[in-house]
Amino acid sequence: MDKFIYLDNAATTKTSASVVEAMLPYFTEYYGNASGIYSIGVKSREAVNESRRTIAATIGARPEEIYFTAGGTESDNWALRAAAEMTGITVFENQPGDRAVTANSGFHRKNHIITTKIEHHAILHTCEYLEKRGIQVTYLNVDENGIVKLEELKKAIRPETFLISVMFANNEIGSLQPIREIGEIAQEHGILFHTDAVQAYGQLPIDVEKLHIDLMSASAHKLNGPKGVGFLYIRRNLRLGSFIHGGAQERHRRAGTENVPGIVGFGQAAKEACESMQKRAEHERVLRDYLIDRVLREIPYTRLNGHREKRLPNNANFSFQFVEGETLLIMLDMEGICGSSGSACTTGSLDPSHVLLAIGLPDDLAHGSLRLTLSAETTREEIDITVDTIKRIVERLRSMSPQYEDFCRRV
Numbered sequence: 001m002d003k004f005i006y007l008d009n010a011a012t013t014k015t016s017a018s019v020v021e022a023m024l025p026y027f028t029e030y031y032g033n034a035s036g037i038y039s040i041g042v043k044s045r046e047a048v049n050e051s052r053r054t055i056a057a058t059i060g061a062r063p064e065e066i067y068f069t070a071g072g073t074e075s076d077n078w079a080l081r082a083a084a085e086m087t088g089i090t091v092f093e094n095q096p097g098d099r100a101v102t103a104n105s106g107f108h109r110k111n112h113i114i115t116t117k118i119e120h121h122a123i124l125h126t127c128e129y130l131e132k133r134g135i136q137v138t139y140l141n142v143d144e145n146g147i148v149k150l151e152e153l154k155k156a157i158r159p160e161t162f163l164i165s166v167m168f169a170n171n172e173i174g175s176l177q178p179i180r181e182i183g184e185i186a187q188e189h190g191i192l193f194h195t196d197a198v199q200a201y202g203q204l205p206i207d208v209e210k211l212h213i214d215l216m217s218a219s220a221h222k223l224n225g226p227k228g229v230g231f232l233y234i235r236r237n238l239r240l241g242s243f244i245h246g247g248a249q250e251r252h253r254r255a256g257t258e259n260v261p262g263i264v265g266f267g268q269a270a271k272e273a274c275e276s277m278q279k280r281a282e283h284e285r286v287l288r289d290y291l292i293d294r295v296l297r298e299i300p301y302t303r304l305n306g307h308r309e310k311r312l313p314n315n316a317n318f319s320f321q322f323v324e325g326e327t328l329l330i331m332l333d334m335e336g337i338c339g340s341s342g343s344a345c346t347t348g349s350l351d352p353s354h355v356l357l358a359i360g361l362p363d364d365l366a367h368g369s370l371r372l373t374l375s376a377e378t379t380r381e382e383i384d385i386t387v388d389t390i391k392r393i394v395e396r397l398r399s400m401s402p403q404y405e406d407f408c409r410r411v
């Protein structure tokens with residue numbers, strides 16, 4: 001393939017060479033089933049447990065609180081559906097510190113979830129599924145920067161609320177949520193707290209104890225790991241049921257032969273991401289700010305979506321007035337630049353982004369957005385080429401826009 005500039009790291013990342021190298025022996029040599037008693041099976045099992053220990057250490061968790069899944073989407077589905085089931089059917093042992101007991105005390109069934117309007121579809125569509133089955137869901141508004149308002153969260157809490165699910169960082173506009181404060185509020189009220197940390201894990205420091213997180217989703221392919229593997233952190237003592245039924249893998253909670261190479265790759269990627277986090281974030285932040293400054297300074301009628309500082313170090317999201325986002329993307333692609341109009345999942349649909357609508361953008365601006373997400377490998381030269389190209393394309397598209405012509409005549 002020709003040389004191209006990849007600025008869609010929120011959609012997925014390149015699997016790093018060292019991750020591939022760590023995975024390879026688990027395809028070719030140590031291919032034994034991790035449940036087998038022969039030595040190559042034992043080798044697989046040990047590798048899975050090694051990854052579990054590595055990953056647990058990166059978030060201040062215990063190894064037995066990490067459950068491997070097939071990715072962020074599965075982890076989100078599991079957390080919400082199992083939490084909803086647990087409120088009605090689980091039998092509890094009365095242990096001190098067992099949050100589930102508090103979450104379910106009383107005789108009535110708790111049936112209310114609080115989430116936000118800007119969650120990933122893995123959360124939103126699971127909530128819609130649960131609504132059809134009698135669960136009530138409050139979708140919190142966010143402010144103009146895409147940040148949850150704590151006062152609104154507090155007001156939304158009911159005696160029936162059993163779960164708060166708020167993403168750590170938004171995948172479209174990068175906005176960071178007040179996770180510790182939300183965790184504290186949840187804990188005060190005896191409500192479970194889940195966070196979709198798929199964008200944040202490996203990018204930002206996370207400590208599940210300090211942040212009062214009960215359930216957390218993450219995915220390997222967003223941090224230079226392989227696709228199709230993730231984890232759900234489940235706080236100890238929480239009697240969350242299974243989501244995938246079958247064998248006894250993952251301590252009876254997530255059946256299916258372990259994806260040993262994937263899990264090994266995830267462990268390696270997590271280790272690398274956490275070791276390089278500070279340096280990488282600094283590199284990305286400098287280039288991101290340079291990108292934002294240049295675009296806002298040099299291209300008129302442009303806005304930055306999301307908070308100027310409280311955002312992922314690698315995320316920039318712009319709306320260009322009088323420009324259709326999809327057209328801009330296609331033209332950028334023809335020049336070898338990969339960006340996105342928001343989330344990979346909505347590309348191809350004509351609906352404007354639910355996140356941009358939630359921060360109050362009118363339809364036309366929500367259609368005219370461009371998300372650029374950087375990596376450790378992004379260079380200043382790439383950013384310069386990208387800005388120059390966007391500038392040229394935006395000018396050209398505007399010159400063909402009757403609305404823009406109209407607008408210029410009026411000002």
Ligand SMILES: *Cc1c(COP(=O)(O)O)cnc(C)c1O
Pocket residue numbers: 010011070071072073074076120122167169170171196197198199219220221222228229230
């Ligand atoms: C990518 C993403 C997901 C989905 O993760 P997969 O591993 O691709 O299933 C969920 N939530 C957020 C915030 C994401 O960015």
